[in-house]
Amino acid sequence: MKSLAIRNLSKTYFDAYAGAHVDAVRDVSLEVPEGEFVSIVGPSGCGKTTILNMVAGFIAPSSGEILVGDHAVAGPGPDRGVVFQSFALFPWKTVLENVAFGPKMRGVGKPERERIAREFLSLAGLSHAAERYPNELSGGMQQRVGVARALANEPDVLLMDEPFASVDAQTRMTLQEELTRIWQERRSTVLFITHDVPEAVFLANRVVVLSKGRVLEEVDIPLPRPRRWDALVESDDFKALANQVLQLVRSA
């Protein structure tokens, strides 16, 4: 586990069709201390995915720097685990093989990596599906595999880009509760991206509101844990915080 620091990060795309430059991210600075859960919210097109892709190392920043611990990011690496909106499971690998993929790439032997994979599958409540292929699972189950796969590689930082956006509302709430439970158990450093305000507030220690590529405001979320939806929907604190963030997003 390590901290994540984003310093004066900017990204300008060149849109070849329009023949124009697009400033997707402008001078964003952000700290995620070790073991903290930070959500980024903002309206569509405000640069959330661009930030995450730069942190993951998938695209190069135009300027600024990204540090994991005291190490500057220069490309993708196993120190940053990524959970994708589209799940991005390997269709030709069973659930177990998907989760064991990271350890396999590290050179962990087969019995040991399968033991690790089973441990993380049970953490995600998926022990029974280990031998199945991803296309045989529901969307919610696939994303549980996606989370287990990222965690099984013991990354320093976990990056999640709208991971629950493509599952139904009930499943999403379950997955959110499971994620807070897992986070409490493991205390990972998490950067979580969403455009869903209640989700951001429910999960995070701190919510960063993004607007047109800039940080608009940071809101601390001092809600007690463990967090459960049936308790929080009634909570005035939760409602007040969600309302505050919502106002910021709407003004963005």
Place this chain on the structure above:
Amino acid sequence: MNPALQAWSLYARATKRWPALAALVPFIPVVALWWIVAAAGVFPRAFFPSPPDVVRSFADLVYKGILPEYLEDSVARLAVGAAAGMAIGIPLGLLVGLSRKAHAALWPPLLFFQAIGDIAWLPILLIWFGFGLATMTFVIVYTVLFPVVLNTVLGVRSVPVELHRAALSLGASKPRILWEVVLPGALPNIITGLRNGLGYGWRALIAAEMIVGTSGVGFLMFDARRAGSVVEIVLGMIVLGLLWYIVDAWVLAPIERATGQRWGLVTR
């Protein structure tokens, strides 16, 4: 119970038990029609043999050992061509699919040479290599190669960028990604390329055997023409169709069922 229903349920149970039966049944009307036309005597028998004539000719050629020998020759040529075509085609397709530079350099010539189909090479090959194995091998490898290369490129490019990214952020190196992500992701397309390549290759081989061959099923048919034996020509045609069916149903289809279909990459 209704006798028609009863017959149908019997058929359903029988084909479930012996799936090969389901492949044979559709041919019953074809053979029946052929038989009726032949038996009606509209055409002279030497021009239009009946099914029993062909079966007799089959038994005869098997007994003399000609058919097994020619069949073996043709199949061996196809196998060599397919192996060589894959050995060159898959790596080449991976290279062109993965490397922007290789794509820029090789894609135009690939399209160009693809258009000069198999048989179009024969005139010049005959001058260069003469009537022989070299010419035949060139034609079949050439024919298998292009569908394999082009489909492999397509397959490589169809692997979602997200899967590359997932593998990279799980610590995979470039060579591991080739093996763990690109190759399996491209596999359904590679098999399609192989199926097309083998199909074209099989036809090209028969054509080449007719022109340059001294053995093989194509030679058998062309030789039969010289002897005016329509029955052997028809037999050759049936053998061609049967052999392809076997390659498809016993080799290609099971691979597809175990890979792309199992993984949900292609519809069943």
